[in-house]
Amino acid sequence: MKFYKNFIVFWAFIYLTIAFVGRFTTYNKEIFPFFRWSLYSKTPDNIEFPYVMVTKIGDSIIPPTNILELNNIHHVSLIDMNLNVANFYQAVSNNFNKNQIEETKFLKLLPNGSNYDLFVKELDLSQTDYLNSEKVRKVCSIVNNKIVNFD
Known part of the structure; x- marks a missing residue:
């Protein structure tokens, strides 16, 4: 005992x-x-959040809308769509290899004739008021499933 x-x-x-x-x-x-001495010990100070703004779907022109709100058009769940956008951003930002971009299958989610822009929001989490460090930049434009404006 x-x-x-x-x-x-x-x-x-x-x-x-x-x-x-x-x-x-x-x-x-x-x-x-x-042990994990700190819950945030491995968290990076800078975070990037890619998102896509859709301006045209097929032949309908719409006001710029976040693609995550259009799940009735692309028929993909919110979490899967978020992963698709992140994978597409990684393929575009890393090396702009056409085969890798086509492997993400992101260009086939919306019908032909769709126009959208890929943006990335960057935040510096090392600052106390990190929302003031927000930077948004346009990565590329996609017109009719072709990347036309790559920054």
């Missing part, structure tokens, strides 16, 4: 010993399953 009383204390001591040894001896200051 004495072993069961000390079981939690014993393993808590072992756990904390490994955590403290990892804190002072490892390169990244933590040993994974034993």
Whole structure:
């Protein structure tokens, strides 16, 4: 019975010993399953959020609308569409390789004749009032499933 009383204390001591040894001896200051000293220790200071503004769908001209609000047209769930936009942005911003852009299949989500622009919003999270650091830049324009204006 004495072993069961000390079981939690014993393993808590072992756990904390490994955590403290990892804190002072490892390169990244933590040993994974034993501690995350800060929830935000691996969070980058700058965040990029790509989004697409649609101006024309097929032959209908509409006011600029965020593509996430048009799920009745592209028939893709909100989370999947967000991943599609992020993958498309990565393919465009990394190396502008035509094969990789076509692999994302983003250009086939809207019907032919659609026009839309890819934007990226950047925030600096190291500032207390990070909303004042917001920068929006246009990455490219897509007209009729062809990238025509690449910045």
